[in-house]
Amino acid sequence: MTFIDLAKKRYSCRHYLKKEVEESKLVQILEAARIAPSAANRQPWIFLVIRDPEIRRMMHSTYKRDWFTNAPVIVVACAENKQAWVRNSDSKNHADVDVSIAVDHMTLAATDLGLASCWICAFDPVLCHELLELPDHLVPVALLPIGYPGDSADVDRHNRQRKPFEEVVFWERYP
Numbered sequence: 001m002t003f004i005d006l007a008k009k010r011y012s013c014r015h016y017l018k019k020e021v022e023e024s025k026l027v028q029i030l031e032a033a034r035i036a037p038s039a040a041n042r043q044p045w046i047f048l049v050i051r052d053p054e055i056r057r058m059m060h061s062t063y064k065r066d067w068f069t070n071a072p073v074i075v076v077a078c079a080e081n082k083q084a085w086v087r088n089s090d091s092k093n094h095a096d097v098d099v100s101i102a103v104d105h106m107t108l109a110a111t112d113l114g115l116a117s118c119w120i121c122a123f124d125p126v127l128c129h130e131l132l133e134l135p136d137h138l139v140p141v142a143l144l145p146i147g148y149p150g151d152s153a154d155v156d157r158h159n160r161q162r163k164p165f166e167e168v169v170f171w172e173r174y175p
């Protein structure tokens with residue numbers, strides 16, 4: 001599969017099969033996150049892998065969708081803000097940018113392995129932090145359920161529509 005085919009194949013899956021994900025595949029997905037680029041190579045991240053059904057059930061209160069906790073694996077992608085590179089000119093902390101790149105690596109790696117995922121940011125990060133008893137220096141940025149897809153990209157065609165190329169790409173000058 002070419003890279004562009006892989007990128008087009010990835011979609012946000014909201015229905016997972018009740019089938020465990022092989023640990024070897026999970027390790028490959030997490031390795032894709034580990035090798036992601038980050039500003040000044042600070043790698044300001046921690047990936048907490050939740051497979052325990054009891055903990056997944058508990059996480060439902062942080063994002064109240066049944067399909068979310070039905071996924072056999074949830075990766076909690078956390079930022080370590082103090083470790084991240086900060087731009088001098090405007091003091092922008094790049095932890096969220098870095099963690100997002102790593103999460104995207106995971107979504108693509110999962111797709112490559114025949115798995116599916118869905119980036120979740122509409123969860124309650126404070127509750128999540130509390131429930132998982134995370135230390136103060138970690139901030140959950142994204143939740144990533146991963147599993148074998150029980151649907152296909154076609155079910156959510158509307159969500160997958162993209163703006164036309166000419167509307168978003170400009171050469172030399174904007175507009």
Ligand SMILES: Cc1cc2nc3c(=O)[nH]c(=O)nc-3n(C[C@H](O)[C@H](O)[C@H](O)COP(=O)(O)O)c2cc1C
Pocket residue numbers: 010011012013118119120121122123156159160
């Ligand atoms: C940063 C980010 C946050 C997202 N948060 C959620 C979310 O909280 N819940 C959800 O169901 N989908 C979420 N999504 C998935 C988007 O809705 C989805 O990527 C978009 O509709 C395009 O569809 P596709 O991923 O199938 O191509 C999120 C995606 C991104 C990149």
